[in-house]
Amino acid sequence: xxxxxxxxxxxxxxxxxxxxxxxxxxxxxxxxxxxxxxxxxxxxxxxxxxxxxxxxxxxxxxxxxxxxxxxxxxxxxxxxxxxxxxxxxxxxxxxxxxxxxxxxxxxxxx
Amino acid sequence: xxxxxxxxxxxxxxxxxxxxxxxxxxxxxxxxxxxxxxxxxxxxxxxxxxxxxxxxxxxxxxxxxxxxxxxxxxxxxxxxxxxxxxxxxxxxxxxxxxxxxxxxxxxxxxxxxxxx
Numbered sequence: 001x002x003x004x005x006x007x008x009x010x011x012x013x014x015x016x017x018x019x020x021x022x023x024x025x026x027x028x029x030x031x032x033x034x035x036x037x038x039x040x041x042x043x044x045x046x047x048x049x050x051x052x053x054x055x056x057x058x059x060x061x062x063x064x065x066x067x068x069x070x071x072x073x074x075x076x077x078x079x080x081x082x083x084x085x086x087x088x089x090x091x092x093x094x095x096x097x098x099x100x101x102x103x104x105x106x107x108x109x110x
Numbered sequence: 111x112x113x114x115x116x117x118x119x120x121x122x123x124x125x126x127x128x129x130x131x132x133x134x135x136x137x138x139x140x141x142x143x144x145x146x147x148x149x150x151x152x153x154x155x156x157x158x159x160x161x162x163x164x165x166x167x168x169x170x171x172x173x174x175x176x177x178x179x180x181x182x183x184x185x186x187x188x189x190x191x192x193x194x195x196x197x198x199x200x201x202x203x204x205x206x207x208x209x210x211x212x213x214x215x216x217x218x219x220x221x222x223x224x225x226x
Contacts, residue, residue: 043219088153095166096215
């Protein structure tokens, strides 16, 4: 079964601390993984995708096929990073539909 | 340019009534998706359109749910005889094409449906 698990509902850190939002997936094949973010009173938007190997707003995520993980990391959290973060997997069909984790709320305290 | 828009932004209805939710995708986006987000949960896929055909309806939870798309633009999600468990935020997304690795889905603001 294709599944995405985000084990933490809430992650609370102080400004300047490192952040790691965990994401594990279940998928047979070559996965395509994404992180989406939803800031307060804004719509869901793409943060980064694993195939681009990019860093956005200081965030990076590395696909680890051995551990079936795609954790999101940032070395120094900022207050403006406070938001809801969703890990998503593109399903195996040709439809492009996304399978989402339940989301993690990141709270960065001053 | 304009992003994905959805209407209404909020809908309160009584159990047993029918509701229609509308999505206007980004112009030129051939792929359109509907998702549902219940309170405290992640997004669940409902249905996908390529143009005005729906090759994947696997996420529709029951035959009370249906959707259509006219041309390659507006889509309507209809829920008949609404139940309280239908209460959720319904999100629409569109993308340029399907099958291209990494193709980004752009989301609308959602319609919050409350069934009393």
